[in-house]
Amino acid sequence: MTTTTQTRPTIELSELLDGIRTAVTARATWSDTARLVAEQLRHHLPSPDVLTSEQRLGSPDGYRSHTLHVEPDGSFSIVALVWRPGQVTRIHDHLTWCVFGVIQGVEHEELFDADLNLVGRSDNQLGDVSGFAPPGDIHRVHNSSGTTAISIHIYGTDVTRVGSSVRRYYD
Numbered sequence: 001m002t003t004t005t006q007t008r009p010t011i012e013l014s015e016l017l018d019g020i021r022t023a024v025t026a027r028a029t030w031s032d033t034a035r036l037v038a039e040q041l042r043h044h045l046p047s048p049d050v051l052t053s054e055q056r057l058g059s060p061d062g063y064r065s066h067t068l069h070v071e072p073d074g075s076f077s078i079v080a081l082v083w084r085p086g087q088v089t090r091i092h093d094h095l096t097w098c099v100f101g102v103i104q105g106v107e108h109e110e111l112f113d114a115d116l117n118l119v120g121r122s123d124n125q126l127g128d129v130s131g132f133a134p135p136g137d138i139h140r141v142h143n144s145s146g147t148t149a150i151s152i153h154i155y156g157t158d159v160t161r162v163g164s165s166v167r168r169y170y171d
C-alpha cells in the first residue's frame, strides 16, 4: 500500500536537475541513460532535508512516495520513498529506466527472473546509487533494517501522468 503526495521542489535539487537534463537530452538507449543519470545522482545525491520532518517519519500504513519533481516535458520524474522498518514493495517491474540512491538507512533489494526465481539480492547502503532499464528489472525492495529508510528514485517518465512507475505486479 502506498500513498503519493506532491511536495515543493527544493533548491537542493537544482544541480541534480541540470545533470539529469543533460543526461536525458543525450537521447541514449535506456540502459545508457540509466548509467548517465546514475552518475549525476552519485554526484548530486540530496540529503533527507528534501523532505519535511513529517514526511521523513514515513507512515505505519506502508511505504510513502513523495513526488519531488516532474520535468515539464515528461522526460523524467524524481520521487522520494520513505520506508519504516519491515515495509516492503510488491514484486514489480517498471515502465521505463530507473535510477535510485539511498539517502537514509538501508534498502534490501531482491531481483527475480521472468519465472520469479530469486536471482540476486543486495543491501543498498547510504550513498549507494544504482540504475537499471527493462527488461530484467523484476524486483522487490524491503527495509530490513531497524531504522526508517529513504531513497531517491528517478524514472524516465512523468509518473503523475501514467500513475506509477510500475509496469506490472507479479503476485
Ligand SMILES: [Fe+2]
Pocket (backbone or CB within 6 Å): 092, 093, 094, 139
Ligand atoms: Fe521498483
